Amino acid sequence: xxxxxxxxxxxxxxxxxxxxxxxxxxxxxxxxxxxxxxxxxxxxxxxxxxxxxxxxxxxxxxxxxxxxxxxxxxxxxxxxxxxxxxxxxxxxxxxxxxxxxxxxxxxxxxxxxxxxxxxxxxxxxxxxxxxxxxxxxxxxxxxxxxxxxxxxxxxxxxxxxx
Amino acid sequence: xxxxxxxxxxxxxxxxxxxxxxxxxxxxxxxxxxxxxxxxxxxxxxxxxxxxxxxxxxxxxxxxxxxxxxxxxxxxxxxxxxxxxxxxxxxxxxxxxxxxxxxxxxxxxxxxxxxxxxxxxxxxxxxxxxxxxxxxxxxxxxxxxxxxxxxxxxxxxxxxxxxxxxxxxxxxxxxxxxxxxxxxxxxxxxxxxxxxxxxxxxxxxxxxxxxxxxxxxxxxxxxxxxxxxxxxxxxxxxxxxxxxxxxxxxxxxxxxxxxxxxxxxxxxxxxxxxxxxxxxxxxxxxxxxxxxxxxxxxxxxxxxxxxxxxxxxxxxxxxxxxxxxxxxxxxxxxxxxxxxxxxxxxxxxxxxxxxxxxxxxxxxxxxxxxxxxxxxxxxxxxxxxxxxxxxxxxxxxxxxxxxxxxxxxxxxxxxxxxxxxxxxxxxxxxxxxxxxxxxxxxxxxxxxxxxxxxxxxxxxxxxxxxxxxxxxxxxxxxxxxxxxxxxxxxxxxxxxxxxxxxxxxxxxxxxxxxxxxxxxxxxxxxxxxxxxxxxxxxxxxxxxxxxxxxxxxxxxxxxxxxxxxxxxxxxxxxxxxxxxxxxxxxxxxx
Numbered sequence: 001x002x003x004x005x006x007x008x009x010x011x012x013x014x015x016x017x018x019x020x021x022x023x024x025x026x027x028x029x030x031x032x033x034x035x036x037x038x039x040x041x042x043x044x045x046x047x048x049x050x051x052x053x054x055x056x057x058x059x060x061x062x063x064x065x066x067x068x069x070x071x072x073x074x075x076x077x078x079x080x081x082x083x084x085x086x087x088x089x090x091x092x093x094x095x096x097x098x099x100x101x102x103x104x105x106x107x108x109x110x111x112x113x114x115x116x117x118x119x120x121x122x123x124x125x126x127x128x129x130x131x132x133x134x135x136x137x138x139x140x141x142x143x144x145x146x147x148x149x150x151x152x153x154x155x156x157x158x159x160x161x162x
Numbered sequence: 163x164x165x166x167x168x169x170x171x172x173x174x175x176x177x178x179x180x181x182x183x184x185x186x187x188x189x190x191x192x193x194x195x196x197x198x199x200x201x202x203x204x205x206x207x208x209x210x211x212x213x214x215x216x217x218x219x220x221x222x223x224x225x226x227x228x229x230x231x232x233x234x235x236x237x238x239x240x241x242x243x244x245x246x247x248x249x250x251x252x253x254x255x256x257x258x259x260x261x262x263x264x265x266x267x268x269x270x271x272x273x274x275x276x277x278x279x280x281x282x283x284x285x286x287x288x289x290x291x292x293x294x295x296x297x298x299x300x301x302x303x304x305x306x307x308x309x310x311x312x313x314x315x316x317x318x319x320x321x322x323x324x325x326x327x328x329x330x331x332x333x334x335x336x337x338x339x340x341x342x343x344x345x346x347x348x349x350x351x352x353x354x355x356x357x358x359x360x361x362x363x364x365x366x367x368x369x370x371x372x373x374x375x376x377x378x379x380x381x382x383x384x385x386x387x388x389x390x391x392x393x394x395x396x397x398x399x400x401x402x403x404x405x406x407x408x409x410x411x412x413x414x415x416x417x418x419x420x421x422x423x424x425x426x427x428x429x430x431x432x433x434x435x436x437x438x439x440x441x442x443x444x445x446x447x448x449x450x451x452x453x454x455x456x457x458x459x460x461x462x463x464x465x466x467x468x469x470x471x472x473x474x475x476x477x478x479x480x481x482x483x484x485x486x487x488x489x490x491x492x493x494x495x496x497x498x499x500x501x502x503x504x505x506x507x508x509x510x511x512x513x514x515x516x517x518x519x520x521x522x523x524x525x526x527x528x529x530x531x532x533x534x535x536x537x538x539x540x541x542x543x544x545x546x547x548x549x550x551x552x553x554x555x556x557x558x559x560x561x562x563x564x565x566x567x568x569x570x571x572x573x574x575x576x577x578x579x580x581x582x583x584x585x586x587x588x589x590x591x592x593x594x595x596x597x598x599x600x601x602x603x604x605x606x607x608x609x610x611x612x613x614x615x616x617x618x619x620x621x622x623x624x625x626x627x628x629x630x631x632x633x634x635x636x637x638x639x640x641x642x643x644x645x646x647x648x649x650x651x652x653x654x655x656x657x658x659x660x661x662x663x664x665x666x667x668x669x670x671x672x673x674x675x676x677x678x679x680x681x682x683x684x685x686x687x688x689x690x691x692x693x694x695x696x697x698x699x700x701x702x703x704x705x706x707x708x709x710x711x712x713x714x715x716x717x718x719x720x721x722x723x724x725x726x727x728x729x730x731x732x733x734x735x736x737x738x739x740x741x742x743x744x745x746x747x748x749x750x751x752x
Contacts, residue, residue: 059330059332060331060348061347062325064347068337
């Protein structure tokens with residue numbers, strides 16, 4: 001998994017240990033701890049995972065195993081405007097891949113990555129339950145339906161001045 | 163105890179409630195094939211992830227096939243282990259596994275000894291109907307272990323050994339689906355992890371995914387070089403296991419044939435690590451008596467318990483996990499390193515060979531010894547005391563490659579002076595042996611009395627953690643023994659918390675001690691092999707006339723001619739070492 005480094009400050013370390021403690025430092029609570037930790041940092045860089053491993057007294061390999069198993073967890077910071085392209089069956093057959101390619105082409109980043117200015121990141125997701133609007137794209141909480149390749153630049157334009 | 167009756171392949175069998183179909187079938191001598199299940203019964207290690215799906219069977223009334231290793235028997239169950247449906251399914255599973263496996267069996271280190279290959283042969287697979295992408299991962303070459311994860315079949319036995327048994331925690335399943343692989347955190351190389359190189363992952367790997375670094379080409383090159391004097395030493399556990407590679411029963415002692423084979427391969431001097439084990443006892447035993455004496459005299463600065471330091475996997479483990487307790491282990495080097503140090507000083511002087519022209523090869527049941535031999539502190543001006551360390555398996559390959567018919571070899575004796583040893587040295591090969599050897603010598607040195615009964619049965623066995631006490635003429639010496647790093651961790655946690663009452667603790671990283679080392683012939687999940695090897699070790703001890711290290715005449719001579727006395731300045735310089743606190747966190751790395 002590609003990752004971005006983070007230099008942990010003292011209070012970051014403290015925050016992680018507090019999260020671990022709130023789950024009684026129970027190894028079985030690893031997934032919950034990772035959820036809370038990702039909520040706080042936005043992502044789970046190696047430094048954070050080592051701290052979680054220490055807090056729960058488990059091996060860092062185990063932590064990394066869980067982080068890489070669930071697609072929800074990420075070792076890369078998401079952009080301020082995270083773009084999610086639905087590649088579920090309905091969206092896929094209606095051209096989601098072309099839409100995805102267009103985002104990748106314009107933003108010059110791959111799936112799972114963030115633009116250097118930290119503004120946009122691209123991920124894929126599987127079905128948001130709006131198949132009638134296929135193909136569907138989400139930017140943050142906002143949903144766009146029936147997106148075409150031509151429509152991609154219009155979506156990005158909305159965030160031009162932000 | 164409740165009993166259950168069921169039918170397997172039309173035969174009735176009665177088993178205890180809770181027994182799996184896999185074990186019930188075994189009772190009827192039906193060997194259901196599996197690639198992931200592993201049961202080292204004598205060591206209480208059971209691995210049953212139910213992952214490979216090779217062991218599936220048909221259970222009447224059940225919709226799908228059941229993994230026999232993870233399905234518990236029920237009263238009246240009707241099981242078929244070889245129906246058409248089972249055989250077809252098993253074959254499909256195997257073919258799918260093979261479809262994502264490299265076909266380089268001809269040049270694979272595990273060829274001929276690979277569980278996957280054996281199964282493909284057994285099932286007569288002649289073609290793979292599935293074609294598609296193959297998973298690829300970058301190979302990882304550490305100083306001792308090679309990981310070629312393209313060959314991994316995700317049985318995850320290595321994970322069980324690394325995490326549950328050893329508590330080293332380096333290996334974990336990461337990613338999911340097609341990308342899934344067993345790897346260290348952040349997919350670092352082993353060299354950049356807390357790997358102790360104990361090699362237990364290698365010992366249980368069913369395929370060629372985990373193997374030892376092969377040093378036999380370097381050994382052959384040294385043997386062919388007329389300017390080099392090549393000296394070989396062989397560890398105690400090797401003689402109790404090597405025979406298995408030549409079809410002999412586990413537990414067959416092959417000491418004499420081993421010596422003959424090494425001579426025929428062309429080593430100039432065939433010596434015994436057992437000599438150095440006797441030397442270890444002189445140094446370690448004296449150190450123990452010194453620490454005990456000062457402790458009993460009221461010196462509060464003395465660190466007790468003293469921990470043995472012969473096992474390089476264990477040394478790596480405490481350097482990583484107990485960096486604040488580095489003053490507790492004995493400072494004595496391991497027998498392998500003591501041998502190298504003495505061979506390249508005392509012996510090299512004797513035969514008038516410059517140490518740079520001498521090559522010391524060690525035959526070890528171990529892969530961590532490769533790493534140990536490469537440690538900087540065991541080099542003099544860049545020249546290592548032990549040049550190459552090869553495993554029991556590598557030696558077997560060397561013998562086979564040299565056209566030697568091992569089983570028809572005569573028994574020969576080790577060369578003198580570094581080939582003479584006592585029974586105390588032989589038992590270094592099993593858990594409990596080092597401390598028993600130390601007790602035999604320490605008792606006599608301390609009490610100045612002759613020990614009539616040298617067998618300390620209370621120190622023997624295969625229990626993971628053992629405690630015993632030995633009466634030193636009125637003083638009760640409390641001894642702890644652990645094998646397996648997970649067990650060692652428990653004893654060390656006690657020491658750290660101030661709960662330990664032991665004066666001395668022996669630790670070996672591998673199950674059973676060196677007899678179960680990562681470099682030994684593969685046990686293929688049969689722990690009875692280890693008990694047989696242990697028996698062989700004790701029987702060799704019993705056959706020896708001399709059974710106490712300090713009675714070894716060549717050890718006595720070594721001190722007279724060269725070292726002075728145990729713990730002398732020269733002995734410190736050549737036979738002792740120090741330890742390093744190693745970082746377990748890698749925030750600043752890469």
